[in-house]
Amino acid sequence: MTDVTQEAHFCQACVVRSRAICADLDQDEIQVLNSIGRRRNLAAGEQLLWEGDEAIIVANVVRGVLKLSTQTSDGKEQILGLVYPSDFVGRPFGQITPYGVQALTEAEVCIFQRTDFDRFAREHPRLEHKLLERTLKELDRTRRWMLLLGRMTAEQKLASFLLETAERAEPSSLTMPLSRQQIADVLGLTIETVSRLFSKMKMEGLIDLQSRRQVAILRPAELAVRAG
Amino acid sequence: MTDVTQEAHFCQACVVRSRAICADLDQDEIQVLNSIGRRRNLAAGEQLLWEGDEAIIVANVVRGVLKLSTQTSDGKEQILGLVYPSDFVGRPFGQITPYGVQALTEAEVCIFQRTDFDRFAREHPRLEHKLLERTLKELDRTRRWMLLLGRMTAEQKLASFLLETAERAEPSSLTMPLSRQQIADVLGLTIETVSRLFSKMKMEGLIDLQSRRQVAILRPAELAVRAG
DNA sequence: CGGCGTCATTGATCTGCGTCAACGGCACCG
């Protein structure tokens, strides 16, 4: 077996193959894509891309959770997006990475040189179409988040966040990939406010906190009411 | 002359032709696109799309300014984006319009049935590519806006907004397409806070207010400092 | 097991912005 076939084989066994942008590609195309990509493991906390750097690479997420984030000149952070397995990160067709990308958990990504990826994409309309649909969805999600940031109270923000996070995870008891500070950075709040709200919601029986990262949603309907 | 050629002729004379997503299309393609689109004038305040409706149409903006907006269950509005000539509006490849679209000024748009447009786009990779690049840029812009909404003070927000609006318009004296309330809805503030900040900035000599809609930026550098 | 560092919780206080209310200015219209 050559290296390429080995890698192609690897690609076919890829756990996110059917959900990622590569889903529609045929056998030959996958092999080409494979030859320009490579796997990389990231430790929790490891930075994949730095805001403002040249946009050298793009990637598919295979395992783990990453965050996209930026900060104000005085250092306050805002998380712009969370990225889960099968999601795509990076800025194709752009010179500059407009936000930082960092692993929140141990993670695995499938990396491409941006220029290689751009060329491949332009030659494969089906891939570009997938990427377009994904980008449009991401834009919708981001705009919903804007409503949250601009017009919701702290309680509405946290309730919305918990419900959305729960959707991503297995039923009932969910393990938060985010620390309190990171949740605050997602919602445009401070860590103290987030912590107080967790305590309040626990006291009111909406949620249970088995440990700091283990949250159980006890009354989703009531939580939805709080989310507004 | 048939209707089609007339319309094709019309398209070539289009003022946004070179900047809109149709820019890369050749003569024949333009004619096809033309045959499935039509012009429409909108009065200031007229609604083009309603949030939550079926996504029936998409459009290019030819003239005027439109807003994309949504609201919380208790009626507070958040403007999600402003759309200028040559920009694209609507949700291709989606079932539901995720936000309302309303003309802020008298406007002219070039409308397509979404299903027609989707089909055309899938058959014309160059158009899809344009649309992808545009969507990626819009996503970048939207994410920068998230930082503003989540982490900036009222003054930083307004200063940023004024600078960005000035970029869009002719040098020096700019005519705001937005009312005070709409500016507040863009920035996630109240009309009173916006009004107070305008007064404060005028008093400090940063801007001049010739009339309610006429703003002149006197000290852009200082404004940039305030924007953070 | 104990000491240390990190993260989270909780309390006390402050403040930026929202809320409520009154007023002012400009356009429009009879």
Added chain:
DNA sequence: CGGTGCCGTTGACGCAGATCAATGACGCCG
């Protein structure tokens, strides 16, 4: 010209959430 209505401005006040500060709960490592 004066009335009417909308939009914007300004002031007084209150509160949600930020800030400042202390304490608590874990995990880690020697």
